[in-house]
Amino acid sequence: MDMKQELAEAIVDPKSYKDFDKIHAVFTELRQTAPVALAKPVGFEPFWFISKFEHVRAVEADNETFHAGDLPTILVDAETNRITVEEVGSPHRFLTLVQMDGEKHKAYRDLTASWFGPRSLRNLEPRIRNRMHQTIERMAQTGDSCDFAHDVALLYPLRVIMDVLGVDDDAEELMLRLTQEIFGSGDPEANATGRTYTTPQEQQEAVAAIAAEAYGYFTALTEERRKNPKDDLATLLSNGTINGEKLGDVETFGYYAITATAGHDTTSNSTSAGMIALCEQPDLLAKLQADPSLIPGLVEESIRWESPVKHFMRSATRDTQVGGQAIKQGDWMMSNFASANRDEDVYDNPFEFDITRKPNRHMALGYGPHVCLGQHLARLEMRIFWEELLPRLKSVELTGPVKRVGASFVSGPFSVPIKFELT
Ligand code: HEM
Numbered sequence: 001m002d003m004k005q006e007l008a009e010a011i012v013d014p015k016s017y018k019d020f021d022k023i024h025a026v027f028t029e030l031r032q033t034a035p036v037a038l039a040k041p042v043g044f045e046p047f048w049f050i051s052k053f054e055h056v057r058a059v060e061a062d063n064e065t066f067h068a069g070d071l072p073t074i075l076v077d078a079e080t081n082r083i084t085v086e087e088v089g090s091p092h093r094f095l096t097l098v099q100m101d102g103e104k105h106k107a108y109r110d111l112t113a114s115w116f117g118p119r120s121l122r123n124l125e126p127r128i129r130n131r132m133h134q135t136i137e138r139m140a141q142t143g144d145s146c147d148f149a150h151d152v153a154l155l156y157p158l159r160v161i162m163d164v165l166g167v168d169d170d171a172e173e174l175m176l177r178l179t180q181e182i183f184g185s186g187d188p189e190a191n192a193t194g195r196t197y198t199t200p201q202e203q204q205e206a207v208a209a210i211a212a213e214a215y216g217y218f219t220a221l222t223e224e225r226r227k228n229p230k231d232d233l234a235t236l237l238s239n240g241t242i243n244g245e246k247l248g249d250v251e252t253f254g255y256y257a258i259t260a261t262a263g264h265d266t267t268s269n270s271t272s273a274g275m276i277a278l279c280e281q282p283d284l285l286a287k288l289q290a291d292p293s294l295i296p297g298l299v300e301e302s303i304r305w306e307s308p309v310k311h312f313m314r315s316a317t318r319d320t321q322v323g324g325q326a327i328k329q330g331d332w333m334m335s336n337f338a339s340a341n342r343d344e345d346v347y348d349n350p351f352e353f354d355i356t357r358k359p360n361r362h363m364a365l366g367y368g369p370h371v372c373l374g375q376h377l378a379r380l381e382m383r384i385f386w387e388e389l390l391p392r393l394k395s396v397e398l399t400g401p402v403k404r405v406g407a408s409f410v411s412g413p414f415s416v417p418i419k420f421e422l423t
Pocket residue numbers: 060097098099109161258259260262263264266267270303307308309312337363364365366367368369370371372373374375377378
């Protein structure tokens with residue numbers, strides 16, 4: 001079934017995502033009236049919009065039928081895709097886990113899977129707590145008010161992931177630009193680098209430039225770690241083998257790029273969602289302080305609520321169906337996690353932020369073979385964030401409107417002005 005044109009245009013328009021209620025109203029209408037609908041927005045190749053939890057889960061679970069890498073893995077307009085294919089010979093400027101399928105994906109993922117497992121992450125806990133102590137100090141230095149999203153939530157996960165990778169503090173500015181340019185969208189207000197783009201060509205040039213710069217940095221890091229191995233992910237990527245062979249240069253860079261970027265805005269967006277809830281629910285702070293065992297519930301609900309990764313794209317490798325709708329081989333489709341996470345058939349009161357929700361199964365970290373590799377790290381660093389901050393937070397309130405990133409792929413609050421008191 002074809003989607004109403006105005007809904008299709010709203011889904012692809014980055015500006016729609018600045019207004020949380022507006023974009024969720026679009027998703028809700030689609031879940032209720034056309035759960036698997038063909039969108040034909042002007043300037044884009046048509047794609048199926050998958051809005052319900054069970055259909056998103058079915059698509060994500062079946063990587064054989066629904067490939068990640070044959071067509072663009074995130075929503076791009078036809079012109080951006082044309083430029084990318086012309087320049088790099090494929091729809092992907094980076095070759096990362098996200099764009100791989102089948103055996104290759106499994107082999108590359110297995111390389112670091114145990115590194116990102118809960119047991120090995122336990123060793124990182126003291127360093128993460130240390131990063132959080134620094135974060136609270138920075139917050140304290142702002143006085144009694146700050147922009148929580150920008151001044152507190154933004155840099156903490158970046159520094160954690162830099163520790164994981166083994167990237168020195170002096171590369172922070174480069175890492176920040178890398179995440180902002182790749183995920184950052186053309187939203188001039190929200191891009192922490194302050195960059196704006198007027199054409200897809202200009203934006204692609206900016207991404208290519210930062211990719212080249214980061215490539216130089218990571219290549220030097222790889223050479224360094226081959227000479228002087230350490231206990232970090234860079235050492236594993238530099239010296240690891242797949243089927244007895246060292247990783248290819250493109251794949252090594254892709255691995256660095258995905259780990260450096262995937263865990264940054266996603267985690268800070270979810271943390272900001274938690275802070276907004278604390279401000280909007282006056283009894284929540286005292287409740288969490290009285291019973292810290294509620295913190296994992298806060299973390300999980302923040303991730304569901306925000307669903308910072310709004311979608312990933314897939315394409316069908318054969319004729320099939322989703323939710324009774326015929327899908328042809330080669331069709332492009334959007335698994336929409338943000339919509340799935342508000343599905344009325346799965347959640348009681350999906351539009352309520354409820355830290356006691358049980359069970360809180362959600363799609364915000366994906367599902368199946370591509371499920372977020374950093375999910376345990378994300379939960380761990382967010383739990384530590386609140387375990388350290390809450391005992392020191394005497395009061396907090398919003399002092400102005402929350403502002404959100406205008407982007408259809410990764411988006412969340414980039415400005416959360418607060419007034420607070422720390423002990
Ligand atoms: C709250 C924070 C996070 C959210 C919401 C999130 C969300 C996601 C989602 C939706 C996917 C795609 C899953 C799918 O296609 O089924 C993904 C994949 C991935 N994430 Fe995360 N992520 C978060 C944090 C992190 C962190 C901290 C890292 C650390 C390195 C990370 C690394 C990755 C990687 C490497 C992949 C690709 C996995 C694959 O394709 O096999 N993410 N994430």
